[in-house]
Amino acid sequence: MGAVRRVLLLDDARELPPDTPVLRADDLGVVRGEAVFETLRVLDGRPCLLAEHLTRFAHSAARLGIDLPAGFDELAHKAAIGAEDAGLRLTMTKGGVGFAVLFDVAPETVAGRGGISVVTLPLGIASDLRAQQPWLLGGVKSTSYAVNMAALRHARALGADDAIWVSTDGYVLEAPTSTVIALVDGQLVTPPVDTGILPGTTLLACSRLLPITAAPLSVSDLARATEIALLSSVRGVAPVLSLDGRPLGASPVLTALATRFETTLPTWM
Ligand SMILES: Cc1ncc(COP(=O)(O)O)c(C=O)c1O
Structure with missing residues (x-):
């Protein structure tokens, strides 16, 4: 993953400064690896194959017993705005935190x-x-x-x-x-x-x-x-x-x- 360009929280699709901490120290996503994620390509300001990724995301979440709230579709579109060619990671933790990270494609x-x-x-x-x-x-x-x-x-x-x-x-x-x-x-x-x-x-x-x-x-x-x-x-x-x-x-x-x-x-x- 290259440099982080943008971080958005699922809660209210708010964009945060990239260095803002978003997880609690007791989130099971951190302490037990119980979180699910998807990594997508973004081209011309839009996430590629988003429906396919969201289907797999939901399947992963169900298998880990993680509640997946609605809103990742809109969050992915918002995170991708203006990005010509980038990567996008969507994450949902068992501690209930969802977020999107837009990042540069590493050389x-x-x-x-x-x-x-x-x-x-x-x-x-x-x-x-x-x-x-x-x-x-x-x-x-x-x-x-x-x-x-x-x-x-x-x-x-x-x-x-x-x-x-x-x-x-x-x-x-x-x-x-x-x-x-x-x-x-x-x-x-x-x-x-x-x-x-x-x-x-x-x-x-x-x-x-x-x-x-x-x-x-x-x-x-x-x-x-x-x-x-x-x-x-x-x-x-x-x-x-x-x-x-x-x-x-x-x-x-x-x-x-x-x-x-x-x-x-x-x-x-
Ligand atoms: C273990 C593993 N297999 C396969 C893939 C390829 O999946 P995709 O083509 O959806 O990126 C990934 C993607 O990160 C992966 O982590």
Whole structure:
């Protein structure tokens, strides 16, 4: 996340100076990671794919037992006013505080649109565990992201830009803040959501541009994929240039998808 430009409270859609504290010290969002959030792209003063994000936000809140008051739709639109290209984070804590933060797109995020290097990392769970044990909160976007952030730091310590998590039974799951797609035997494949990964809004949008099949993607499929990309709201479609040190080459299909995504995104408000 780049520099904060604007902070608005859900309560009365009031804009606060960006350095104003908004949470109490006993908010469970802070002390237990019990808050939900969404991160969106803002283009031409409007939040992209807002309805899709708000649907997932409501689902995450319900799974965490967090009351989600009305008003985030209007709050997102108000926060986005006048921003040409930015990120927007909506957060609702279990302590009952809702807020929106508009932020600059970080330079490394912009650079990632040109391609990234990725390493695979074990997540230590089987691909069917979270479907069998829903209390593990598969598919929920909560602020309990310490493991996600640690995975990114570890990837960077290994000299890569990002990571792809794999399961103990040898399947691809997701990246710490992105969805994985891979071109295998001429078909674009993405891991199914019953593995407990987050259902990506960028994936949903890209599926309107190209057929993408949700199907188990094994680690060996990934190793022989001719093209791979990581999809996420603010970075968009980031083609993978190398996986575990293996160069992937030009990625014509996914680079074309990235271009189409960027040009079509402003029409998906
Ligand atoms: C764990 C995880 N998977 C996938 C995604 C991609 O979701 P979206 O495309 O909606 O940004 C994210 C987004 O932050 C994420 O945190």
